Amino acid sequence: MEIKCFGIAKEITASSSLKIDGAIPGDVKSLKEWLKLKYPAFNNINNCLIAVNQEYAEDTVALYPTDEIAIIPPVSGG
Amino acid sequence: MEIKCFGIAKEITASSSLKIDGAIPGDVKSLKEWLKLKYPAFNNINNCLIAVNQEYAEDTVALYPTDEIAIIPPVSGG
Amino acid sequence: MKSNKTDIQILSTPLSLDDCYNFILDESCGGLCLFVGTVRNHNKGKTVTHLDFEAYEGMALKELAKIAATAINEYGVKHIAIHHRQGAVGLTEKAVIIAVSSVHRKAAFEACEFAIAALKERVPIWKKEFLLDGSHWVNARP
């Protein structure tokens, strides 16, 4: 499973793309928890959303290894 | 006294500038009445306003021979 | 009629979006709103071939200056450009441009919309509409 990182998420993980091998989080909620455990700095910033296959995903959305997954920090375009 | 005519007022009076010699209307209301008497076609169009010295003028505004006076048909710019 | 904050013109030549944009651009402003009124090929179900604008130029510039002053003093925009065309104007050509800049976007949208509405309501400019079967002064008849 690969997770794209943007903006401050890229700074926190020090990577534009995380790779999780082995046991992967089964849904969006698990992924968020996994990220906060692995990178506690996520607790100090505004809430990040998760996009699955380029769509915003609720906590209950299931994750599969082939999904395109991304961490979406608060957006600030425009 | 000279009266500028624009748009449909220019068509009705067949002139871009009317000249009134001798007894001139004393205020805006009298001018409006004078125009409708002299050019009855003004009765068939939407209400025209009068500008005195490039400002919209109420019926009670007095007129002097040296004023810049204009007939302002309903505007339609933009 | 140009000042540091306002650029008001009635022109017999094609209007330039870039001229208006460059006038309102400001390092302290993040929101720019531009309205362009163009000549449409139809009105009230009839085919329009072109328009002809007549302006009472001196008074129109004064009324436009009042609108610009309101945009600056009441809506809080930094710069405003209003360019209006006169004479014959063909389809898709620009009849009017209103461009404003402000620190934030809300004031820019509000002032721009106010300015075009006020222009249509009180600025002494008249539009003759040319249709396939004749022409008439817009708004003149009941």
Add this chain to the structure above:
Amino acid sequence: MKSNKTDIQILSTPLSLDDCYNFILDESCGGLCLFVGTVRNHNKGKTVTHLDFEAYEGMALKELAKIAATAINEYGVKHIAIHHRQGAVGLTEKAVIIAVSSVHRKAAFEACEFAIAALKERVPIWKKEFLLDGSHWVNARP
């Protein structure tokens, strides 16, 4: 991403007002509204030197396409162009252009204002602000 009605682009080069204007121009439309977001020299009391935009390009284009579809289907505009810059952008440069055309002006203003608000709310693009004394991702921290 270009169709007959929508022109959506995320660009690393300066944005062109004329490109957006020419795309939305339409013989049947009389009202064109353009919003330009430019880089401001200050924010929250601090001096800004420049910005750097990062986009999740694939998803951002999809979200922008949804916004454009809403402008057309719900606000009734004919054409919409949305161009957003990415990478480093200097003071007074254009960060975003939203341009819409419609038969009457009301829909143009409303759709343009909706589109920039929706863009700022949900399109995955991030702005890093460079100040005299450091830099930070905007909106990232409480």
